[in-house]
Amino acid sequence: MDLADLTAHELLTLISKREIAPKDVVKSCIDRIERCEPLIKAYLYIRDPEEIINSVREDMPYSAIPIAIKDNILVRGLPNTCASKILSNFIAPYNATVIEKLKEKSFNITGKTNLDEFAMGSSTENSAFGPTRNPWDLERVPGGSSGGSAASVAIGSSIWALGSDTGGSIRQPASFCGVVGLKPTYGTVSRYGLVAFASSLDQIGPITKDVTDCALLYSFINGHDPNDSTSLNVEPYRYSPLTGDIRGMKIGLIKELLVEGIDPSVERCIRDAVKTFQDLGAIVEEVSLPHISYSVPTYYILAPAEASSNLARFDGVRYGFRAGGKTAEEMMSNTRGEGFGPEVKRRIMLGTYVLSAGYYEAFYLKALKFRNLIAGDFKKAFERFDVLISPTSPILPFKLGEKVENPLEMYLSDICTIPINLAGLPAISIPCGFVNNLPVGLQIIGPVFSESRLFEVAYGFEQAMPFHKRRPQLGGNTYGV
């Protein structure tokens, strides 16, 4: 057992009791990076270890708890590639608002983690710089798009991490890597400095080893930001110790997310989780959300539409990679042709198509209507239930290359996470079991601003079923308990 295997709150307690020195934690993570990174490739950029160690300050406890940042969140002075050739030489000239908030507490950043190019994908295979591997099985994907952040937390090359979630990009990799991931209520965490994929769906959130760390990290990054017009001016979430008392709570199991194409072993884990909740004194009933089956097509119209416009700025004119060309137009066209990978191009074309004259009403406007219907289903369900549950992913972590040739199958595997972004709701994924030593994730969904309730439900489960304590084994070395 190394310090890198502990949670942030455990480490903070040890530090405050002076049982360990702050620098020991950082050294343990650096050691883990050196040993595991060649196999996992969670990072696209790692800060100089000397610098990371020197960033530790005795008076600032969080400087001792290394954090990894997804490479689509700007950290001033560090590269920000979005795992794309088109930004391969881009150094962030300013800090994202979440980074400013972390810097106030002297958070110590290890580096920038791998992702699917511009956060488009569910496996981190769409990275221009090569895939990240799942610490539980190197033949398998860590999920995506925040695969680097999730893998890093799972293997201990950082204690916690930030990811971004547009259709499941925090929760699904958290599920695949056996860690905890929160997609917060839309508008509670500033998007300023997050490279936009789909503005109306994107949200930054924490990836951690347990629920307490998740609540803690969320408390540091949430809050109104005048630089983000979609940021909501509400009372921010403040951390207070969790009790896990969920007696009498009403939990809805979403019927539609337990059928079509679900892996039977995943369904078993979810059914077991239902029992656990009942044992803890909650009432669990099935609930139907009739429009939820339209989520994937709705998402794959709206997200690419916004992406096609958001990614238009990458043209080689002002920054990033620039290809040659005889005219400005030719240069811009060549830059985008050579700079973007196939999945990004596919989505830009999809998005351009659905916004085009003559198709806008048939696709984009219709999708907006379905988005409202889906949000309406949730609203109705929350009149009866305190939270809803579902699998985070209907399938287990799959093998590298397994779905690359079949984007549609990959898209459909996001069925459980996508509706939550469409409705702007918060949802947390926590480990709820293992199948053949591969983690399974449980998704708990709440109404807007119900993060503290989600933490309580998740914490209650976690205390009863401590799957989060398992650590992956790697290359013959056991990092488990």
Place this chain on the structure above:
Amino acid sequence: MEYEVNIGIEIHAELLTKSKVFCSCPVQFGAPPNTLTCPVCLGLPGALPVLNKKAVEYAILTALALNCKINRNAIFHRKNYFYPDLPKNYQISQYDTPIGVQGFLEIETSKERKRIRIRRVHLEEDTGKLIHSGGRITGSDMSFIDFNRSGVPLLEIVSEPDISSPEEAKEYLTNIRDILVFLGVCDGKMEEGSMRCEANVSIRPKGSEKLGTKTELKNINSFRAVERALQYEIDRQIDIVSKGKEVIQETRHWDEKNERTISMRSKEEAHDYRYFPEPDLVPLEIDDAWIERLRSQIPELPEEKYERYKDLGLTPYEAKLLAHDLEMSIFFDETIKLYNNPKNIANWLLVDVTKELKDRNKVITQTLITPQLMTELLTLIDEGRISGRIAKEILPEVIDKGLSPRKIIEERNLVQITDVSELASVIEQVIKENASVVEEYKKGKEKSFMFLVGQVMKLTKGKANPKLVNELLKKTLG
């Protein structure tokens, strides 16, 4: 065949806000290139727009002044197109829910008074500026971009094709310019690009229901160019149609130097802008209280001033000149509070003061003359203390130094001589020294009398009261 002309005008006005429309960079002209920029207006990854409330207020003010209905839920849209001067490769603009719709503006030409309908007033962001080495895009092998202008708030004002002559177009444009200037939302300088204009032009046989095929005219960079460009284009279209050919729908560029319009691109190459609601901004909610507060801030506009001035007894010509000159009309209004002869003030302001201002290339607020000093000057004339001539002589000093006319005339002893005995002795001297002229006058030569008056004025250095000199001289000569 007789043709009817239909012209619609699209105006882009740069708003005089302190900061840009979606970031806090200052709006300023003439700063070194790319010094007034930030992640937002450079379109850096991760940057997000935040709407400038002042720009919205300016847009609402203008929409109200143009009699528009205000959309309570105005939405911003993205207009997508690729161009190097557009940092995000989309422009945040407005589409189907602009701030103002269905307005109108009354114009008056030599022929008639008519109402031009205004389709929409909306807010958007300006682009950067391309600078081509060698000054022109053709043949240039290198271009530079200055993003200082990127994100400057632009107001777009679109008229219906109700304008039926170049004269009306110019009148419409100057009226809009004056309204913008009076509201204080734009400086209206077309030549400097802070107000830009595009026109769509079509002709149709008189009485025909359907509008003809239109061409879009761009690059009209001055008020003078508006009339000439439109006239050229109308003549060109009439020429085409009367030869039995058809006008092609296209964009044409006004070539100022050669006084003609040149084809730029035809409709086939027209853009599909793929408008969709800007997800980085929330809908703009405009409530009644806000609208009413802004409505109460609208100052008196040229049209109302014009009517009021006519009621004060000014000629329509004088009233119009004054009413459309913001600084001068404010000066005029302040002065009539102190001095109850509007006609006299208007005359002085429009003739003598205007001439002095033109010589200095200044507007009245840039000089030191005040309504109080103006009143003092006019009162001195009325009291017979100085002649008009003296008043005109000392006017430059009042304008440049802000000196009191009363003090000037006292210090330099310029007070009119109205003392009969003093004048009588001067007259006596003149008669003595010009005996031959006196003789000629007595023989009936009227001109000689004027010469003698002139001599008196000369000896008194212009201070003699001319009326009195006339009377006394006549009396003395018998």
